[in-house]
Amino acid sequence: MHSDHAHHHQEAAERPLLQALLLTGSFMIIEFVGGLWSGSLALIADAGHMLTDTAALALAWAGARLARRPADHLRSYGYHRVQVLAALVNGLGFLLLVVWIGIEAWRRLQQPVEILGGPMLAVAVIGLLVNLVALRLLHGGHEHDLNRRAAVLHVLGDLLGSVAAIAAAGVILLTGWTPIDPLLSVFVTLLIAANAVRVVRQSAHILLEGTPPDIDIDLIRETLVEALPSVTGIHHVHVWSLSPTRQLMTLHVTVSDLGDYERTLTGIHRTLAEHFGIEHATVQIETGTCAAPHAAPPSTTKPPPG
Structure with missing residues (x-):
């Protein structure tokens, strides 16, 4: 009975990850096509951001699914640690993304690129709605699930990125000042970076067999x-x-x-x-x-x- 209950609980935990994965992956394609159509490098770059997040959600979903596999002779504790490993990889991936965005923002500040504010605003608003739905799917029960917390971190980064893109598009439409786009991108990633560091530290602590922080x-x-x-x-x-x-x-x-x-x-x-x-x-x-x-x-x- 306990085994069946745990099995159903794990299945319920992985379902939101799959739903968020399909939602984010679908919009990534739409955003990339929109970027090509409008000639907006900002939208193409954000589609690349969403590609990273789609891969992160896929890793989180695969980790949750593998964790349901029963213990065997080679892994007597089962596959629970796969979720922790997935969270570590996701956290490290986001830190690399922060570095890439910082470099790209510096390049754009040195050499501003033309951005079409209208299409950028439309796609950013759709992106905000998509990310709100994805965040709602992942919200429940992520406090004690390190793997899902890492996935939430990526979706939250996309959501704040959409808010920043909307704000940047508004400024570009009103003033034509394009440097606002890279500046807001750096601001958003720095807000998320602290949480990414926390996920990496917690994952590494578990993998190193550290004493749980709430245990004296x-x-x-x-x-x-x-x-x-x-x-x-x-x-x-x-x-x-x-x-x-x-x-x-x-x-x-x-x-x-x-x-x-x-x-x-x-x-x-x-x-x-x-x-x-x-x-x-x-x-x-x-x-x-x-x-x-x-x-x-x-x-x-x-x-x-x-």
Whole structure:
């Protein structure tokens, strides 16, 4: 039952990505044709931007789809990390796009190009509507889905780009001052760059098996020692994320009496789940010296009785 529920949840999570992919890819073709028809280099360049975003959405959708594949002998944890890898690639891709736009903006400031404000305004307005629909499709549930957050980042960049293009087209139509186009493009990409850096850092942290930011290992040690009378010490505590929403843990627990083994083990798992949201933990129970003492980090222990 739980497996079926998770499967349907994952399918529901990938469907908006596919819908946004088809929507963005279709408009990319329209924008490119519109740029050729109007002779607007700005629209052709923005179509190239949307091509990058279409590829990013395709990568995010493929990552979400692959994550549904079950575990096998070669990948005992399954394919959950594919989504994190896709988010990392998307974040890096957006940072490269920021650099490219900066270079292109500098070139256009040095050598302004002719831009037809009317066609640019019409296509930019359509682009804004398309991006609003795509953002609405991706909005729900992206807070804890790093892969979808990276996709939202790209769509948000397109949406702000459309707003900037509308503003630039208005200025060009009213004044004929074309440098407004590259200046607004740089402003928009700088707004998004900070979020791109955050996605890259979070993805890299997960791939490097970093401790989840909301997990306090010292607090875990103290809570287990205080909650369970038979527990005298905690060491070799390792916590990492399989995905942004699933934490894994291993730890060694020193107990005073093995006679209460089952109750202690059950209490450890219950405490970890209720207090820290960790539902998958591997616990090694010990009564004496740790089998791997040289690798043990500082531990929390209870003072001896009396």
